[in-house]
Amino acid sequence: MLISLQLDSETPLYEQLRNQIVIGIATGELAAQEKLPTVRQLADDLGINTMTVNKAYSILKQEGYIVIDRRHGAKVSPRMPEDAEPSAQLEAQLQLIIAQATIQGMDQSRFQMLCSQIFSRMTYRPSNV
Amino acid sequence: MLISLQLDSETPLYEQLRNQIVIGIATGELAAQEKLPTVRQLADDLGINTMTVNKAYSILKQEGYIVIDRRHGAKVSPRMPEDAEPSAQLEAQLQLIIAQATIQGMDQSRFQMLCSQIFSRMTYRPSNV
Amino acid sequence: MLISLQLDSETPLYEQLRNQIVIGIATGELAAQEKLPTVRQLADDLGINTMTVNKAYSILKQEGYIVIDRRHGAKVSPRMPEDAEPSAQLEAQLQLIIAQATIQGMDQSRFQMLCSQIFSRMTYRPSNV
Amino acid sequence: MLISLQLDSETPLYEQLRNQIVIGIATGELAAQEKLPTVRQLADDLGINTMTVNKAYSILKQEGYIVIDRRHGAKVSPRMPEDAEPSAQLEAQLQLIIAQATIQGMDQSRFQMLCSQIFSRMTYRPSNV
């Protein structure tokens, strides 16, 4: 899986990293149970500090996206905790995006189409194990 | 219009303020052409520094959401610059949200329903003037 | 002569007014010796405060562009004080513009062409009186 | 690179700072990719507040002249966004300058010569990286 960081972005490196891994999981580029690179490996590949990768992994673990096994390193969680209700945070973020889209003149049907396109790339399936 | 800030949030105050005003414009709580509170007034009401409100207003102005008239303070822009294409940034943000929703077990139809609910609260109309 | 002010500009109203009159003189829209509207008249036409027009006129007078006669109001100076040397301020402004143009990728020949176009619209001639 | 601020100028300090850095980039005094002083360092050297330098840097960043890397501070952008068309703003500023020059009695050939002199000092080249 390809990860590209923007060093001059407002978004902190560890958050960019976390986001791209989340997207990777959702699109299926990272399958459930798949092993992630070691902290040192990934830090080397990206040319960043190991602390930064470490922080990204910690957050992903704390959010339940990955599990960290001392012996085998990090891997994608076999299945995620399903929230019955959409998290309040997700809804707030979505509301802000929709507000901006509305003001820019994008109507609901075009927005829904855009969502459909994005959804079609999401092939996440929890592990059978 | 009610604005509530979380002092302990990661999101800077000026950004929270900016976001809530954007949403206020989109939902119609702040009509096009409507006058915003003065920098001092709002700072006072929210119990924060004038510079913080100032920064929020500056960003909103630079983004085209509001107009600052030397004579009468700030007001909502009569009409916004319509982007023909959805900005790349909007799409990236949306992709991240959808990725997270997918992993949480929300399927496309529930997501679309959530969008519909939010859209139904957006009543922004550009000014006729 | 048409004057249009941007109320939401960074540039103060009195300065916009001053600038447009200077350009009007240079392009010949305002001939040497031509009478300017009264302060009150102009303020009314533009829908702004008389103080603002007053300030613009004061500056123009102090810079030598216009003369103010208590009996006949303001008129364009018959001839301007010719500076042997380009004023330092003009040179500094020009340098900044050229710097920005250079960085944007505009080369000297295109810049010169732009200057020529603008010069061709300048038909200022001092009065013969 | 030498920077000198006029404390008694109408032009805000942060804008003077911004202007001088832009000129520095265009003249090549600040090479593409070159590291700028830290906010604190520069504030100290100039005897002004860090926020003021901060604001100048923010503007330069937003305009694309510099890039801020979380790890190593600010540096000159490797290459600038080239505008195919001269911005309307540039043209308006140039028109005002030419108007003033005309009225002061400077003819086109002398103006062009002045431009040539200034251009000869501009040695900006985008980075090869």
Next chain:
DNA sequence: GTGGTCTAGACCACA
């Protein structure tokens, strides 16, 4: 009265 600018000093997130 409005927003714009600046200061001195502080704390925090990031790497």
Next chain:
DNA sequence: GTGGTCTAGACCACC
């Protein structure tokens, strides 16, 4: 050690 954020309080330009 870097930039980012925030505060309290001040002064100024503009209208």
